[in-house]
Amino acid sequence: MQSNGARGPVRLILAVAAVVSLAASLTACSDDSSPSDAASKAASAASRAASAATRAGDSLASATAEAGRRFDEFKSGADAKDEVKLDGSASADSDGRATVKATVSNPTSSARSYVVQVDFRDKSGNLLDTTVVTVNDVAANGSKDATARSNRALTGDVDTTVARAVRH
Known part of the structure; x- marks a missing residue:
């Protein structure tokens, strides 16, 4: 199936x-x-x-x-999907690859690093691409931005979602 x-x-x-x-x-x-x-x-x-x-x-x-x-690689990490927000729909860069800004907010009392999987989907919800972004050294009770970029050029309207995220 x-x-x-x-x-x-x-x-x-x-x-x-x-x-x-x-x-x-x-x-x-x-x-x-x-x-x-x-x-x-x-x-x-x-x-x-x-x-x-x-x-x-x-x-x-x-x-x-x-x-x-x-x-x-990060099996012992904590689920942090709710600590990652994406800045709207994807936009195309000069190579035609979809990009979206991801903001990671660290609610803990010490600096942490994050691994974030971002999915790129068409308007029907079909998965077009997925990528993983590592965001290192997010300050305690702070936030840090990163950019997720598709692995290949994508066309049409592309939606983005945080598929999963882990804090370690």
Whole structure:
């Protein structure tokens, strides 16, 4: 069973499969032995889309695995998700990567460091990317800003959420 975050790439792959199927049926219905120009172009576009979907899925899987590894390093940390606030929706930097400001507030009586996972989602809630930000030496009863940046260029409206955060 796929998680909700994997629905976007899965839907794209299914759509690509439908286009490939349509292209194959158009090819089978042509009058001569060579595929029609439209079917050939559709098949070529479907192939490019499938390749892009695979790369996007691989990139998301890699980012998610890396986030898991980073959090595994801090198993003894305290849950600090409520101590992290994001500054609205993401904006694109000069490379097309989504960025969002994260503010970490340390309510303890000594300096702490934080590991924060930020998810980037489309308006339908599909996970597009995830990244982990380390915010070191947040002063006692103080706060510190950091910037979360997607691992790749993202298009369209992108929402951000704090998936998890740990204080140590």
